[in-house]
Amino acid sequence: MRTCPIRFPRIPGLVAGFALGLGTMALARQIETPPVKVTQLSQRDIVETLDGKSARVTVSMVTIAPGQKDSAHRHTGPVFGYVLNGEYAHALDEEPIRNYKAGETFYEPSGALHRVAQNPNSKTETRLLAVILHSRDTKQATVRAGDKH
Numbered sequence: 001m002r003t004c005p006i007r008f009p010r011i012p013g014l015v016a017g018f019a020l021g022l023g024t025m026a027l028a029r030q031i032e033t034p035p036v037k038v039t040q041l042s043q044r045d046i047v048e049t050l051d052g053k054s055a056r057v058t059v060s061m062v063t064i065a066p067g068q069k070d071s072a073h074r075h076t077g078p079v080f081g082y083v084l085n086g087e088y089a090h091a092l093d094e095e096p097i098r099n100y101k102a103g104e105t106f107y108e109p110s111g112a113l114h115r116v117a118q119n120p121n122s123k124t125e126t127r128l129l130a131v132i133l134h135s136r137d138t139k140q141a142t143v144r145a146g147d148k149h
Helices: 011-032
Strands: 037-050 053-064 073-075 079-085 087-092 098-101 105-108 114-118 126-135 142-144
Touching (some): 087 105, 087 126, 098 105
Antiparallel strands (some): 053 126, 073 142, 087 098, 087 114
């Protein structure tokens, strides 16, 4: 009787396959991460104009879970923000990341790429108050990569 030798995969191939599997699982976890929670508190037409157009102001509460990152986005008008509680890591365009704490304010000019928006703390929630000025005909005051406005 003849026996067939059993062949085992080479260790480098096994390690590469394992690493690929872990990378795929990590990517799936990132995709499944829920978006940052944004609750619109109010929206009103205002008397002032923005770039010659009738304007509106939207006030929102932004809640960022511990360690959570928001996707890159832009706003169609200027944003004035206030950190209600927690910490907030923030960077626009090519500016360095700046960390804000509760009680501090920040500003974003119209159209700037908000490339970093995250809660750097892994234990506590961050809450922000965001006041966005935009034209009345704007359908989305916040535009994420791939969105059309």
